[in-house]
Amino acid sequence: MFRLGPKDWEIAEDVMAEIGISHLAHKLWGQMSGGQFQMVLIARALAGRPQIMVLDEPETGFDFRNQLIVLNLLESLAKDHGLTIIMNTHYPAHALRISTSALLLHPHQPPQFGTTQKVITAKN
Template identity: 60%
Template sequence: MTLHVESGTFGYGRRAPVLDGVEFEVESGRLLAVLGPNGVGKMTLLRCLVGLLPWRSGRTLLDGVDASTLTQRERWSRFAFVPQARSAVTLALSGLDMVTIGRAAHLGPFAQPSKADVALAEETMKRIGIAHLGGVPCGDMSGGQFQMVLIARALVGEPTVLVLDEPETGLDFRNQLIVLDLLDELVHRDGLVVVMNTHYPSHALRVADDALLLSRGAPPVWGTAAEVLTAERLGAAFGVRVEIVRQEFDGIVHESVLPLEVT
């Protein structure tokens, strides 16, 4: 599977484009992290990518096929979108009910989930370690638990492309690592294409293969995470002086982005 955004441009009404000439490609088994300061169009990019907003020009291609030519059912059987946990609203449902909703793209009009659909939802929750949340109302879950339920809801639809909006934002250190480690497994073990927005450059350096850096007044920069997420480029995009600190623990080199001062 190859996901390709070709010359993507989007603007609201007659206003200047929020996104202009966005270009990137992601292969199966690779994770693309999208970074940039507030207001540069990261969320808009995800919405255009999955077809919730129409590109003003350019297109999203799946293995060379224009995604805009797919039916809604075809599109959502290949894409899965995970919003920020705080933006999801149906909190009275149990964890299992919420996950089972993810089978909707595979059901006919007015059809109800089958026993097989429910069993797949249960198996998906078990696979990512949240089977114990099946009977818990979503409104009673912690932020980290609910985020994992939303990811399970996306995975139960058996997508080839998983798109996530800031999946680790608002979580404590432990839950951030749980989510990042799960995404790492989904990409590098299961072979999904994953695209995620993040406010944490250190997280992108931890799990991303590729990165797209959006900036005000400068063209988007796309390439491998190591090429794009340099101190110079991050500093220019965010208007801060940064240093990338590298430290080895247990034979693994970890990289952290340290913001030093506003420039």
């Protein structure tokens, strides 16, 4: 059985504080909202000190305010910590807001990859 050491607890507490979820530290997952649980999953991933995070629609399940909180967090992690974030989204405005590169997939056209501003257009 794996047991967390003092350094592991310190990392977990630091990550929770950094992303603003320290208040969830002693809450059971069954008592959390979907959005709270999503933030805990992001914190869990960050505790491993990754260089790259791959996220599947990380803003899904949040109201508009909390979508912005997640987007701001991801943008901060990328800019301030050098973390590479690969995420898919069904919200073009979200990609335009925080992404530097975009890959657009369409079933009847070739994939398009480039800067977000050039790929995410009104035509596309």
